[in-house]
Amino acid sequence: MKRDPYPTPAATPPTVPATVPDHAAADNPRLQVRTVFISDLHLGTPGCQAVALLDFLRDVECETLYLVGDIIDGWQLRRSWYWPQTHNDVVQKLLRKARKGTRVIFVPGNHDEFARKYVAHNFGGVDVVDDAMHLTADGRRLWVTHGDHFDGVIQCAKWLAYVGDVAYEFVLKVNHGFNSARARLGLPYWSLSRYLKLKVKRAVSYVSDFETAVAREARKRGADGVVCGHIHHAEMRVIDGVLYCNDGDWVESLTALVEYHDGRLAIVDRSRAAGPVAQGATVAPAAADVPAVPVAAVRPPGA
Ligand SMILES: [Mn+2]
Numbered sequence: 125m126k127r128d129p130y131p132t133p134a135a136t137p138p139t140v141p142a143t144v145p146d147h148a149a150a151d152n153p154r155l156q157v158r159t160v161f162i163s164d165l166h167l168g169t170p171g172c173q174a175v176a177l178l179d180f181l182r183d184v185e186c187e188t189l190y191l192v193g194d195i196i197d198g199w200q201l202r203r204s205w206y207w208p209q210t211h212n213d214v215v216q217k218l219l220r221k222a223r224k225g226t227r228v229i230f231v232p233g234n235h236d237e238f239a240r241k242y243v244a245h246n247f248g249g250v251d252v253v254d255d256a257m258h259l260t261a262d263g264r265r266l267w268v269t270h271g272d273h274f275d276g277v278i279q280c281a282k283w284l285a286y287v288g289d290v291a292y293e294f295v296l297k298v299n300h301g302f303n304s305a306r307a308r309l310g311l312p313y314w315s316l317s318r319y320l321k322l323k324v325k326r327a328v329s330y331v332s333d334f335e336t337a338v339a340r341e342a343r344k345r346g347a348d349g350v351v352c353g354h355i356h357h358a359e360m361r362v363i364d365g366v367l368y369c370n371d372g373d374w375v376e377s378l379t380a381l382v383e384y385h386d387g388r389l390a391i392v393d394r395s396r397a398a399g400p401v402a403q404g405a406t407v408a409p410a411a412a413d414v415p416a417v418p419v420a421a422v423r424p425p426g427a
Pocket residue numbers: 193194233234235270272353354355
């Protein structure tokens with residue numbers, strides 16, 4: 125129906141650097157890529173791993189930076205104000221990148237839906253758009269969206285998960301009494317494990333339902349793939365012929381999706397680089413043992 129809802133904006137800065145820009149030496153970025161996709165920073169919440177994110181932003185140099193939603197957590201800020209200096213530094217760093225020639229594109233998510241009012245505007249060099257169609261260096265079309273619109277598609281699964289939680293709490297409460305009664309009737313102890321297995325299976329199906337729904341919509345829009353966030357789970361795999369990429373988050377997983385200059389895509393995992401501060405359970409390996417920027421390079425089919 126719609127022919128091409130993603131025209132190239134006329135305001136594309138002509139200064140997009142084809143090679144390493146001058147300021148690269150000063151910043152000494154260790155990862156030079158064509159495109160970076162990050163989402164779910166949740167600035168304004170104590171969960172945001174701003175220090176690890178700053179390290180990553182310092183290390184990376186890109187032509188285009190997509191902010192794929194839930195960058196600033198407006199929901200949380202409305203409840204209680206939380207804005208430490210490091211969160212300010214992240215915003216400053218992003219704006220600085222925009223000033224220095226990086227094309228910064230902000231696709232709002234549900235936690236920063238206030239920004240959806242400003243779609244088609246530009247703030248300090250940051251383009252705000254509902255969604256975008258990114259063309260990779262090797263000619264693939266990637267639909268960029270936060271992903272929260274697909275909650276509706278999987279509402280049923282969410283509702284079931286909620287019922288599962290309530291049931292779980294309830295079972296924990298009555299389990300003791302229930303099993304005493306069963307014992308009196310000569311019945312064996314009723315195990316929770318069967319129930320828990322069911323619950324885990326349901327959570328897994330929630331994620332896969334989301335992924336399938338997003339991939340299907342991407343195909344409908346004539347894309348070869350999709351880049352989204354929202355579920356805080358970094359992933360890159362082919363679903364029914366569509367490349368599904370989720371860039372993860374900067375609350376738990378500390379991941380980004382990057383596109384190299386030849387169009388290859390990879391998930392960058394900074395949870396190890398960030399060390400114990402970011403991930404209590406993860407011990408950072410000796411600096412000499414790991415590359416400066418650990419990347420899990422994946423070449424999807426057709427890349
Ligand atoms: Mn979200």
